[in-house]
Amino acid sequence: MAWQDFAPFTSSNIAAIRYDEEQLLLEVEFLNSTRYHYYEVPPQIAQAFDQAGSKGTFLASTIKGHYRYSRV
Template structure:
């Protein structure tokens, strides 16, 4: 999955696969997580958010299944 660099103190890159609805987040710590069944609109909102980290915490963490890769 191709990831795109983002401006964030905690997140380095974000990727999204629309076919599988998988969101991939690479944190500055080097940890890589995949979030599953994420609608395209959530990805769009994440990438347009003023704070990517705040959006992730408020709208994605705890709302979607995930796995550390």
């Protein structure tokens, strides 16, 4: 996999986010150490997520419920 880490950010719930454009795979790690993979996320959505002012709000409104996911 060719993971790309998101730019550093501060969040009350999310620890890290990274994306694999080849596999259209988005990984979100929460501060409680749980990780989720979101599948078939287009590059433009990942880029918008990276640039979002509130990562939690973007995750809730644009990612959750829109893409298949699994806990890792």
